[in-house]
Amino acid sequence: MRAPRPLLGMTAIIAGLALTATGCDPGGDDRAGDTASQVPAAPAGPDRRPAIASAMSTRAARNPQVKVDLVGLNRFGPRHLVVQLRVTNSGADTLNVGEQLKDEGSDEDGSVPDGIALIDTAARRLLEPYRRTDGKGCLCTPEKEDFGAYVDPGESQTWFAVLPAPSGHPKTATVYTPLARPFVNVPISDAPPTAPPSDALPSPDATPVRTIAHPIDARAEALDGTTEIHDDGDQVKVSLSSDVLFRLNQTALTPRAEALLRRTAAQIDASPGRTVRIEGHADSSGTDSINDPLSARRADTVRAKLSTLVTRTGVTFDAKGYGSHRPLWSNDTEEGRRRNRRVTVVFQRPPQAGPTVPASSPGRSGPVTAKSDDGKTTFSARVTGVHALGGGYGALTYEITNTGTAEGAVPGLDSDEEWMQLKYWAAANVALVDRSAGMRYPAARYVLGTGSRSALCLCTGTAGIRIGMASLFPREKKEFWAIVKLPPGATTDVSLTSFPRITGVPVT
Template sequence: MTPNLKVEVVGLNRVKAKHLVAQLRLTNTGTDKNLPWTGELADNTRPLGAIRWASGIGVLDAQARAWILPYQPADFPCLCSDQDRDGLGYFIRPGRSITLYAVMPAPSGSPATTTVVTPVGLPMLNVPISDEPPVTPPGMIIPDPEAEPVTTVIRRLVTPSESLDESEETADDGRDLHVNLSSDVLFAVNKATLTPKARTVLARTAKLIDSSAGPTVTVEGHADSSGSDTINDPLSTRRAQAVRHALSALVTRQGVGYQAKGYGSRRPLYSNDTDEGKRRNRRVTVTFAKPQAAETEPVATSEPAASPGATGLTGSGKADGQPISMEVTGLRRLSGGLGLLTYRITNEGGAEAWYNELHHAPDWLSYKYQAASNVRLTDVAADRQYLPGRLQVPTDDGGVDSYCACTDVSGVRISTEKFGPGQAREFWGLFALTEGGSTMQVKIADFRELQVPVQ
């Protein structure tokens, strides 16, 4: 996302079987301007005061659905390079390089490779992990994560999907499945009696519960912001109880316990400022341990996305009167039931253009910052649509902020939607991508829908 900034992983070392030391080389490939690096490598899910640190260097633990970032000591934002303390300065001069480090927990399962993530570009897949001690440049001192108390910084990755008939949506956090059943499908307005169509919807959920090994199923009723608590609270409770009763009759697995509770309008998932947000907030959420499915190992590759060549994976449109093009550069299956979509958008015109459609998704208000979230993957055979993953960050007040597991377009990365004449930018997004079809329908913003092969 930053012109003339080249990022290379030059070291990835597992230490004491539980820590990971990452070293990245940043190079200014330009010829005439100094390049600032500090704000570019900062983690935007932490306070902005940490922008001079390389706190955004991390790895994706796909199996655990975790986005792992550098440890946080008591006195510093992260166990990573700092422009002042490490004498790196604010700028990289033309043609020069600097090397940064970050120390974090090692990904689970002692994998031979991992995916390295930074705020500045596409995730880097299948980077080898060495169990040898790190080899550092002269003058670099890697701090010992066991020398002082440190806090682990891990962002839980949740991957949402929804049925094409809008009857339910599912959020997978790697441990549990949260199945949000539409109250508009299950019940008539202001009623708690299940509709005839509800049995079909609940039968699908019961099948998932049968495939789970968890002993407990939690059923929660929720309402939108319309009406008062005196109406919403008892109605949401009765609806949760109705779903619990129906599921207990449909689930065939023995030893399953059920808990049901209503929360009224106090736990919205989406903004109640739109009709679509209200529709999604009217729901009954069924939560249980995620069923364990067999994993398909991803095909090893040295690049995050190879150009598909003349396969027609392109689209065109207009932005601010300028011709703008899009090309899908890859849809890759990762481990842990994840997939990485990469694509390129180019301003083909001769004048500057803003392209705002990338964040104009129906659920864009659900994110802390605007992001390239207006992307959907559809598996017609499975009757499912997949939305970009979300990074969950706990807040001081006990809530959760959601950040898109995709390219930022605002917040700390201002003007990403602004394209100069002829300028191209690479974008990415993480999605659930389970076993099955060899192609997916991909819809990016207002470009035409494409049939994209899964690599």
């Protein structure tokens, strides 16, 4: 991990297992505080506060660009924060900005800014605005009957959200908004918040509320396809390829299995957990009468081997086979079937290493080029930053330009292999690459629930009101972003969809 540095120029987009609790933030009781019931609204009129940080949204088919200013990030009592965003419509048409700030993981109607969130890297959670327990929505700018979600050309409007403070009382926070890239490592003000024009700020200490905190799943994959790792901050799931562990339809371990299981055992030894769960899985080839017992016997074989390799005492190993009933990938392709043939080892997340020194040299950023799928135009890509957020996470930002003479879609940008898990398409086909360790780190996601379509990518969205985000006019340039797990080291390689890999990009 790296010590995060303040960066005042970034903004974002981030599907429902939500950790909910009446009256508590990630670390305590929401009702325990000394804030007043509300901060009175500022007088009606333009919000002329200076911007703490600014970003432009990325144009989509239905939505032209708007300017997003972060005008407030303040503590609101000891356990809460207030985020305030001013959005300016610089286009020629009236825009429904409210719908663009909605929580993408929610199916509720309305145009309230419940999609404003904080990325809690220490707890590996996406923190959303408090929800009122009476069902009257979030502690955020209320929906107005006078078309308050719409912004006329040349006009601005400010939206607010009251959220739990990130874990560990940090001095900075990363603000996520569906409109643009995240505002990264912004200093939190200890000064009392000032309310926006016409809207009072309600205190969660005077209102019964519940906390919404979605686990963030940071994924890592071996370049040789032998291992996939999912880490949500609580548990680590290490999926080992059955094609490497076993021969076809066999349950005896291969010689190659030893090295994989030794690496897994070392992680279990570093974990404080007392229970290790081992799951056998198969693809959809064959029948349940074959797949179910085969996956169970393979899980038991791995259990027996790990029990001899783990040196820590007091660890319990539980093994179970699930056959083809829990696919992670589509079984319609050979690659998907290969990845579904796996044994997954689940255990409590080990403590993480301390921070390392970020790169001090400029390093490389591109550009690199690629052609559209139809060959009618070309694109260039350039990395604009890999910024450490703390907790082993980073924010990747990059620009793609259509350098040709025809409109076209960036090839493969939203063709993420885990599309079955994502609620909506997104620019998820990007990753950091650690060549020395043989690992790649794709865009992270936040988890809404279990089963298929139960997560959202922590990256630029390309579906719904953001459809057309991956399509560029001739000479048009767009900015994209993704939250990723950081490899060790001061530099990293960056893989952007079908573009050639960019090597030696500094982490700052």
